[in-house]
Amino acid sequence: MSLEHYFSDYPVQQVPAGTQILHQGGECQNYFLLVAGSVKIFARSANGREVVLYHVAPGKICVLTTTCLLGGKRFPAEAVAESALSVRIMPKHRFDELMENSAQFRRQIFDNFSQRIGSLIETIEKLALETLEQRLVKYLLLQPSNPIEVTHQDIASEIGSAREVVSRHLKRLEAQGWLKLDRGSIELLNRTALHHLI
Amino acid sequence: MSLEHYFSDYPVQQVPAGTQILHQGGECQNYFLLVAGSVKIFARSANGREVVLYHVAPGKICVLTTTCLLGGKRFPAEAVAESALSVRIMPKHRFDELMENSAQFRRQIFDNFSQRIGSLIETIEKLALETLEQRLVKYLLLQPSNPIEVTHQDIASEIGSAREVVSRHLKRLEAQGWLKLDRGSIELLNRTALHHLI
DNA sequence: CACTCTCGGTGACTTAGTCACTGAGAGTTT
DNA sequence: AAACTCTCAGTGACTAAGTCACCGAGAGTG
Numbered sequence: 001m002s003l004e005h006y007f008s009d010y011p012v013q014q015v016p017a018g019t020q021i022l023h024q025g026g027e028c029q030n031y032f033l034l035v036a037g038s039v040k041i042f043a044r045s046a047n048g049r050e051v052v053l054y055h056v057a058p059g060k061i062c063v064l065t066t067t068c069l070l071g072g073k074r075f076p077a078e079a080v081a082e083s084a085l086s087v088r089i090m091p092k093h094r095f096d097e098l099m100e101n102s103a104q105f106r107r108q109i110f111d112n113f114s115q116r117i118g119s120l121i122e123t124i125e126k127l128a129l130e131t132l133e134q135r136l137v138k139y140l141l142l143q144p145s146n147p148i149e150v151t152h153q154d155i156a157s158e159i160g161s162a163r164e165v166v167s168r169h170l171k172r173l174e175a176q177g178w179l180k181l182d183r184g185s186i187e188l189l190n191r192t193a194l195h196h197l198i
Numbered sequence: 199m200s201l202e203h204y205f206s207d208y209p210v211q212q213v214p215a216g217t218q219i220l221h222q223g224g225e226c227q228n229y230f231l232l233v234a235g236s237v238k239i240f241a242r243s244a245n246g247r248e249v250v251l252y253h254v255a256p257g258k259i260c261v262l263t264t265t266c267l268l269g270g271k272r273f274p275a276e277a278v279a280e281s282a283l284s285v286r287i288m289p290k291h292r293f294d295e296l297m298e299n300s301a302q303f304r305r306q307i308f309d310n311f312s313q314r315i316g317s318l319i320e321t322i323e324k325l326a327l328e329t330l331e332q333r334l335v336k337y338l339l340l341q342p343s344n345p346i347e348v349t350h351q352d353i354a355s356e357i358g359s360a361r362e363v364v365s366r367h368l369k370r371l372e373a374q375g376w377l378k379l380d381r382g383s384i385e386l387l388n389r390t391a392l393h394h395l396i
Numbered sequence: 397c398a399c400t401c402t403c404g405g406t407g408a409c410t411t412a413g414t415c416a417c418t419g420a421g422a423g424t425t426t
Numbered sequence: 427a428a429a430c431t432c433t434c435a436g437t438g439a440c441t442a443a444g445t446c447a448c449c450g451a452g453a454g455t456g
Contacts, residue, residue, distance in 0.1 A: 071316075
């Protein structure tokens with residue numbers, strides 16, 4: 001039984017791409033389950049630099065929303081729709097009721113939490129222990145499409161760095177002939193060579 | 199009703215300071231509740247650099263142990279007793295039973311999870327968005343004792359940096375007259391001045 | 397066609413991390 | 427007490443990463 005089952009009483013709502021769903025310091029009202037699309041959860045520093053904390057994928061709930069509602073806290077980051085979204089929204093009382101009465105539902109929510117903790121720890125390890133080149137190359141090799149449609153700025157905030165630094169590294173990799181840069185896209189030409197950098 | 203209540207059937211066991219409790223890739227067998235002392239959970243890179251992920255405080259369980267047991271995964275980090283510990287150990291079947299039957303217990307475990315997710319996100323934001331000086335000064339100002347009994351290496355892994363870098367920053371702060379360095383200890387002399395660096 | 401906006405490139409500089417080595421001091425052994 | 431070992435910190439020289447200020451190309455708009 002997937003999480004979506006428990007949300008099926010609530011209608012699917014559409015959210016356009018680019019919508020800012022939650023702001024730093026904002027209040028969470030309801031739980032939402034993502035049916036389709038992708039939500040980016042990130043933090044922004046005073047001088048405008050950003051770092052992506054995680055992405056919410058279809059079939060998942062936003063863990064941070066859950067911790068806010070359970071703890072009565074303000075949302076500590078920014079949430080933006082990376083693409084057009086379909087979501088189902090569940091009111092707090094129904095969530096609490098399910099947590100009380102359904103072991104299956106609890107299990108799903110707990111799994112969501114566990115996976116998120118694992119991914120956050122991975123992020124910390126990467127930031128503190130890996131070089132920028134390693135993070136960059138891993139990011140590139142993980143992308144499903146080729147060419148990859150993404151700006152240097154996007155990559156920088158994904159891997160916790162600055163745009164200029166990412167640009168320079170990419171330029172160097174292009175000079176080696178391992179990829180090809182274009183405005184808003186990166187084509188990987190030699191995955192094997194890139195793999196050897198990790 | 200605190201978490202400790204649910205563990206009271208299980209005897210308090212002593213663990214000497216410095217014991218390595220869990221290794222990266224090791225298997226978790228049981229839940230443990232910390233009664234007294236402190237456990238450091240950290241990751242280590244290939245070249246020996248370390249980064250502290252979090253500390254387990256008295257009255258808390260180790261969230262990572264929980265996620266391992268729930269997900270049947272290997273422990274993704276290192277766990278070391280920072281001081282002598284008193285712990286109570288609960289077998290998996292009893293934990294599962296409590297999760298099933300006690301809303302209070304579930305609530306406690308969830309709170310533990312939520313707090314940990316919050317602290318991990320904070321750590322990511324610090325690593326990616328703050329300067330080393332900010333992280334260092336915040337660390338110093340947060341310590342309860344003065345002088346602070348800690349090595350430069352310890353600080354470096356707390357704030358995700360390298361020993362030499364921390365040493366140089368501390369030397370500079372000492373030259374300003376804001377603190378006094380000694381082997382294994384740092385005495386803060388001017389908290390106000392340090393505050394202005396944040 | 398002019399205007400604007402996003403994206404990326406670049407030079408000069410600062411900050412952070414690495415590597416290799418040094419020496420001081422504390423504790424232990426002989 | 428002298429020699430030994432270990433931990434901790436200091437340092438110079440270097441590389442990597444991040445910042446700041448600016449430029450120019452190209453896409454989209456009116």
